[in-house]
Amino acid sequence: MAADRAELVRSMFTRIARRYDLMNALMSFGRHQAWRRAAARATIAAPDGLALDLATGTADLALAILELVPHRRVIGADFSEGMLREARRKLAGRPAALVALLAADALALPFADASFVCVTSAFLLRNLTDLDQGLREMRRVTQPGGRVVTLEITRPTLPVFSLVFGLYFHRLVPALGAAVAGDRQAYRYLPDSVERFVTPDELVARMRGAGLRSASYQRLGLGTIAVHTAIA
Numbered sequence: 001m002a003a004d005r006a007e008l009v010r011s012m013f014t015r016i017a018r019r020y021d022l023m024n025a026l027m028s029f030g031r032h033q034a035w036r037r038a039a040a041r042a043t044i045a046a047p048d049g050l051a052l053d054l055a056t057g058t059a060d061l062a063l064a065i066l067e068l069v070p071h072r073r074v075i076g077a078d079f080s081e082g083m084l085r086e087a088r089r090k091l092a093g094r095p096a097a098l099v100a101l102l103a104a105d106a107l108a109l110p111f112a113d114a115s116f117v118c119v120t121s122a123f124l125l126r127n128l129t130d131l132d133q134g135l136r137e138m139r140r141v142t143q144p145g146g147r148v149v150t151l152e153i154t155r156p157t158l159p160v161f162s163l164v165f166g167l168y169f170h171r172l173v174p175a176l177g178a179a180v181a182g183d184r185q186a187y188r189y190l191p192d193s194v195e196r197f198v199t200p201d202e203l204v205a206r207m208r209g210a211g212l213r214s215a216s217y218q219r220l221g222l223g224t225i226a227v228h229t230a231i232a
């Protein structure tokens with residue numbers, strides 16, 4: 001059952017990979033890179049060493065980390081070959097070996113314990129079939145004292161704005177997905193997955209449950225985005 005859901009998620013991202021960046025720019029009114037930069041800033045406190053950007057997709061967060069700390073070595077891992085293909089295309093025009101890409105499942109990472117000084121993920125967690133296992137894996141591969149940083153879409157709480165956002169997200173975004181990416185279903189899944197996902201406070205509790213310390217978050221994008229930071 002969980003394996004079927006994971007396969008649906010994987011094939012969906014492979015399907016939309018070519019239009020993924022364009023859709024992000026349109027849906028976020030150009031704000032999506034600023035949110036990734038905020039997540040990247042949260043990794044600055046990590047010591048020198050190897051970083052992992054989990055579910056790297058088209059590698060935008062990995063690149064945001066490198067923009068801030070150019071000497072950082074970054075591995076970008078994702079389980080969708082289609083997304084990794086787009087990441088390779090993007091990285092091809094840049095200096096070699098900036099980001100090493102590899103295929104990996106966030107629920108069973110092919111890395112030894114404490115391999116990284118920081119582990120990040122943007123827009124991954126609500127896609128996981130087992131959130132707690134994903135968080136445990138992030139903690140396991142981060143060295144003690146290293147940083148775990150996650151970026152996710154959240155349901156806004158401002159009364160009038162949350163109504164407007166709900167209409168936008170559930171009505172307009174699927175229509176945009178159909179027109180631009182040719183995939184209404186994927187852009188219906190997006191708001192539905194946000195609806196099902198835990199609140200930012202609950203995510204703090206789940207991070208603690210996974211053994212992470214000092215978990216906290218900041219909201220961005222009028223409360224539609226949360227950046228969580230914790231210490232392994």
Ligand SMILES: C[S@@+](CC[C@H](N)C(=O)[O-])C[C@H]1O[C@@H](n2cnc3c(N)ncnc32)[C@H](O)[C@@H]1O
Pocket residue numbers: 006009010013036054055056057058059060061077078079080083104105106107121122123124127128
């Ligand atoms: C919404 S995209 C985010 C991509 C990128 N982090 C960004 O900032 O745009 C979600 C990504 O998570 C990946 N993903 C979902 N579940 C995964 C899993 N179990 N293991 C590895 N990657 C996963 C998908 O393939 C997809 O590339």
